[in-house]
Amino acid sequence: MNNRPMMTIKRSRFAKGFDTVTLLAYLAGIIYLIFMWGQLPDEVPGHYNGAGEVDRWGSKWELILLPVIALFLFAFMAFMERHPEWHNYMNLNENNIEFQYKNSMLLLNVLKNECVLFFTYLHFKTVQVALGKAASLGIGFLPIFIGITIGSLIYFAIRSFKNK
Incomplete structure (x- = not known):
């Protein structure tokens, strides 16, 4: 890792978008939570089981944790995205280093944004459940989250292996 060159690589339009x-x-x-805060009951869903059903209720103040965690994830992963020389690679060589750095940066960008979007959806849906506008997250939330995340990892791994 110490001998990997630092390169200035522009972020793609896709990543910025x-x-x-x-x-x-x-x-x-965040704005939705602020506007709905006064309507929320004192207890809101605090945890969901694998089927998307509420299995723990907690204080509405716990809702603040979801956007805080999402913001932390975004900041940390954005920092790591900007340092591809710190990432882990297989078959890295002089001929493919720029592609591998770009691929790894884009992978982190996609995972970062997927996680924040899922946290945002979870946050929104939890408010909906607390207000009685929804019964649960739905049985599809967890498989969709896992499927999209693993699908992204597989896609970028295949791209990496094709360009060794």
Whole structure:
């Protein structure tokens, strides 16, 4: 890792656009929570089981944790995205280093934004359940989250292996 060159690599338009969409959705979720705060009951869903059903109720103040965790994830993963020389690679060589750095940066960008969007959705849906506008997250939430995340990992791993 110490002998990997640092390279200045421009972020793609896709990465910048995905960040923008994610941040707008995140801010909309915060604004939604602020507007709905007075209508929320004192106890809101605090945890869901694998089927998306509420299995623990907690204080409405716990809702603040979801956007805080999402913001931390976004900041940390954005920092790591900007340092591809710190990432783990297989078959890294002089001929493919720029592609591998770009691929790894884009992978982190996609995972970062997916996580924040899922946290934002979870945050929104929890408010909906607390207000009685929804019964649960739905049985599809967990498989969709896992499927999209693993699908992204597989896609970028295949790209990496093809360009060794």
